[in-house]
Each structure stands twice: as C-alpha cells, then as structure tokens.
Amino acid sequence: MDALVPFAAREPKTRLATVLEPDERVEFARTMLRDVCSAIDATDASPTVLSTDPIDSEWPVVVDDRPLTAAVNDRLDPPVAVVMADLALATPDALSRLFGAEGEVVIAPGLGGGTNALVVREPDFHTDYHGASVADHRRIASEVGVEATAVDSFRLAVDIDEPEDLAELLLHGSGESVEWLRSAGFELSTPDGRVTVRRQAR
Amino acid sequence: MDALVPFAAREPKTRLATVLEPDERVEFARTMLRDVCSAIDATDASPTVLSTDPIDSEWPVVVDDRPLTAAVNDRLDPPVAVVMADLALATPDALSRLFGAEGEVVIAPGLGGGTNALVVREPDFHTDYHGASVADHRRIASEVGVEATAVDSFRLAVDIDEPEDLAELLLHGSGESVEWLRSAGFELSTPDGRVTVRRQAR
Incomplete structure (x- = not known):
C-alpha cells in the first residue's frame, strides 16, 4: 500500500517558534519527516512525500502546493494511507496496526480532534482536514455508506506541534528527531x- | 487479576474548577470512576476502588487516606493492575490489550509523562507517582532487574484533568461520563x- 506523507516545506512548525529558530524548525521538521518515512518503510507500506515544494529525500517526492485537503484528495487512490509528517513517535508497530486494521476507512485520531493518520479503501471517500477533522471524516465515511473505524494508538495520536509536545518526544521517542532535540x-x-x-x- | 482504581474522593478534579462547580466535579469524577470500573469489569480483571474516603460503589471499595503512592504500594500484590479513575475513554478492548500484554511491568503512558495504567507481575517493583512517573517506573523496573514495556493506547493516554481534555471525551467517549457532560x-x-x-x- 502507498502511504502519502504530506509535508509543508515552507516555514514549517511555526507553533514551535518560541523555542526554535526558523532554520532549526526546517531542520527539525525534515528530521521528523525522515523518521516517519523510515517507520513506514519498515512496514509493508511505501512512503511517498507529498510536499508543497521540491525537497531532497531518499523516498519519492510529489510536489503540490495546494492546501492539504486538495493535494491529498487528488491522490486518494485506494487502498492508500495518509500519515502526517510530524508523527515523530510513530513506530513500525504502531503503523502496522493502522495499516493492518480492518475497515474501509480507518482513522488514527490525533489529540484535539485531528486525523493524524488514515487508511482509505473506499473509493468514494474524501478527506477534509479543516477543524475537528476526525468528526468530519466519520461523517464523510457515513455519507458514502461505510463506517469509519479507529486504531487506538498513543504514538499516532501525538503530533509534534507545540513546545509541550517536545516533552512527549523526549519521553517516548526513539528516532533521529529525539536525537536532534x-x-x-x-x-x-x-x-x-x-x-x-x-x-x-550551547 | 485484581485492578486497583485509586480515587481521590475529596475535592476531586480541581483543575476543572474553571468549568465545573464543586458539586458537579464530585458527580463527574464519580461518573468517570463508574465508567472505568465498568470497562475493567468487562475484561478478565476485577476492579477494586482504592478511595481516600468511604464512597458508595457497586464494586469493592478499600479506604486509605494516604497519598497515592503509599496507598498503592501497600496493595501491590502481583499480578495486579492499577488503573486511574479518570480514564473516561478507556474501553474493555484497550484495557484488555494492557492486561494481556506480556511483561513483568507494563505501562500505559499518560500524556505529560504520567503512568495512567500499569500491570505489575514482578513482586519487587513499587510505584512512585510523583512527577514524570513513566520515567521513574522504567527506572524502578530496571533496578529490580526487569524491563518495563509499554502498551500503545490513545484511550489510556488521555486522563480527564483539564478543560481541553473534555473535548477528547466529547469526540471519543461512549460511556456515562460523556452523557453526563x-x-x-x-x-x-x-x-x-x-x-x-x-x-x-441551561
């Protein structure tokens, strides 16, 4: 299965601006992206970076500078996964549970109502990442006649957005990102x- | 397996004081306690409420008004589980994954470094719930010659402490607590x- 990894290459991680300089945020965001792609690569799935701008990567990169929802929906060719690039706690085990979970639409909920990762096997489903997207994705699944199911994972629920999320990475991380931090x-x-x-x- | 459910009966959930009156906090805390005990009761384990004060409950109650760590350690007779009373998102499935996980010490980490639930099969292990207890519990396990393992669960990672946690309950809850809210x-x-x-x- 293909796993799209959307990546905002321009001015990433602005909510970490209080603790990281702009060039550090770029470096940290790309390090997290590598951790996520490596973790996906260690499962049965294959990562493709869906980036707003060209970037160097050891994995395939597709560039699309449109907003997240439009860029993802244009490539939502089932079966397909969508995994956010800041899930620095994601492990191959956690991702394998997601990718292997039964269901036409499987959601890994993020804290605060987000959809941190998703598996889509229903061709009529589309994403809508605005606001409390987990509720929207349940509704959209229902509208196309399937029930969205969830995978229960702490590692997929924590996206690294805010300074307090860095504590989770220091406590539970095992990849390059925590070393970088x-x-x-x-x-x-x-x-x-x-x-x-x-x-x-320093 | 016995599952201890520590419960602070006096002035519970003070960090919800900005959104709930004192009598509401008591009612809400007891509703969450019932949800947690019901979820445990639907697994192979049996809940025992470890309360700071006598309370009415359909499950056995043991009263101990000492601080959490002392009260738990006095009853840490393996195999035993300890499950916090404010895990209102806990389901029988999530708890069964914890209770069935292999390991002498199995931790369900909470957000912010807490230990939201725990299975102890090693008699020399003891708890220390102060501060970033997940790190302390890993260290204590190591000191008694075992490696603490983790169960990866969003439902067990979210304890309902702060107003923002109520959003998680509204998004993902299915018990009495979300109905109460x-x-x-x-x-x-x-x-x-x-x-x-x-x-x-109203």
Whole structure:
C-alpha cells in the first residue's frame, strides 16, 4: 500500500517558534519527516512525500502546493494511507496496526480532534482536514455508506506541534528527531511536578 | 487479576474548577470512576476502588487516606493492575490489550509523562507517582532487574484533568461520563479551527 506523507516545506512548525529558530524548525521538521518515512518503510507500506515544494529525500517526492485537503484528495487512490509528517513517535508497530486494521476507512485520531493518520479503501471517500477533522471524516465515511473505524494508538495520536509536545518526544521517542532535540540542548524539566522541556545554552 | 482504581474522593478534579462547580466535579469524577470500573469489569480483571474516603460503589471499595503512592504500594500484590479513575475513554478492548500484554511491568503512558495504567507481575517493583512517573517506573523496573514495556493506547493516554481534555471525551467517549457532560451543556467548539469545548446555559 502507498502511504502519502504530506509535508509543508515552507516555514514549517511555526507553533514551535518560541523555542526554535526558523532554520532549526526546517531542520527539525525534515528530521521528523525522515523518521516517519523510515517507520513506514519498515512496514509493508511505501512512503511517498507529498510536499508543497521540491525537497531532497531518499523516498519519492510529489510536489503540490495546494492546501492539504486538495493535494491529498487528488491522490486518494485506494487502498492508500495518509500519515502526517510530524508523527515523530510513530513506530513500525504502531503503523502496522493502522495499516493492518480492518475497515474501509480507518482513522488514527490525533489529540484535539485531528486525523493524524488514515487508511482509505473506499473509493468514494474524501478527506477534509479543516477543524475537528476526525468528526468530519466519520461523517464523510457515513455519507458514502461505510463506517469509519479507529486504531487506538498513543504514538499516532501525538503530533509534534507545540513546545509541550517536545516533552512527549523526549519521553517516548526513539528516532533521529529525539536525537536532534537532545543535540539542540532540550531536556525534560519538572519544575512544579508537571513535565515540560527546557533548553540548555550551547 | 485484581485492578486497583485509586480515587481521590475529596475535592476531586480541581483543575476543572474553571468549568465545573464543586458539586458537579464530585458527580463527574464519580461518573468517570463508574465508567472505568465498568470497562475493567468487562475484561478478565476485577476492579477494586482504592478511595481516600468511604464512597458508595457497586464494586469493592478499600479506604486509605494516604497519598497515592503509599496507598498503592501497600496493595501491590502481583499480578495486579492499577488503573486511574479518570480514564473516561478507556474501553474493555484497550484495557484488555494492557492486561494481556506480556511483561513483568507494563505501562500505559499518560500524556505529560504520567503512568495512567500499569500491570505489575514482578513482586519487587513499587510505584512512585510523583512527577514524570513513566520515567521513574522504567527506572524502578530496571533496578529490580526487569524491563518495563509499554502498551500503545490513545484511550489510556488521555486522563480527564483539564478543560481541553473534555473535548477528547466529547469526540471519543461512549460511556456515562460523556452523557453526563452533554447533559451539563458541554459541546465541541472550533472557534479558530482548534477544538475546544463550550458550555450552554441551561
């Protein structure tokens, strides 16, 4: 099965701007993309990067600068998976559970109502990534006569968007991204018993 | 297998104080406790509520008003599970994956470094719920000569502590707790494309 990995190459990860410089955000985003593609590559599926701009990659890259939903829907040729490029906690095991799950539309929900990963086997299904997309994707599946099912995975539920997500990566990550973060000086901190991250000066 | 369900009966869920009155927090916390115990009861395990104060329950209740770690450690008689009382998204399927996972110490990590649920089969293991307990539990397991393993579950990773967690419950819940929330006037809201909750006046 093909797995599309949408990637916003321009000014990625703006919500990490409080803790990472622009060039660092580019580097970190590409490192996460490599982790995600490597994890997919270790399953039965094959990653294709769906990028807003040309990028160097050891995996096939398709460029489409339209918004996410339009770019994905144009290539939603079942059976196909869509896996977000910032799922830096994704492992081959977690992805294999998703890819192997039965169902015409299988969703890996993200925190906050997102659709972090998806398997589509129903040709009439289309995506809509705006807002609480998990609810929209259930509705769209229902409209085309199938029931969306879910795969229950913490590793696929956490996308790395905000500084607090970096704590999850430091706690549970095992790929290049967590190495990159540690090299950049990030470490866990529990100042008031709650886990966050701090950055050491280099 | 016995499954301890620690429950703080006094002033529960203080971090929901911005959206729920004190008597509502008591009612909501007990509703979540019932959902968790029901879900456990639908597996091969049997719930025992480990409460700081006497409460009415259809499941056995043991009262211990000491802090969480001390109260749990005193009853950590393997094989035993410990499942937090605010895992309102927990389903029998998710819990069965935890209870059936191989390993001397199996952790269901919570967001933010917590240990939301645990299976202990190693008699020398003890808990320490302070701070980033998932890291402490890995270390303690290692000190007693075993490797802690993890079960990868979104449903077990989300504990209902903060107002934003209520959105997860509205999106993914199926028990009494989500019915209670809806009856109390809560609904999803996506004012700026990000999912949160709002409460309608009754």
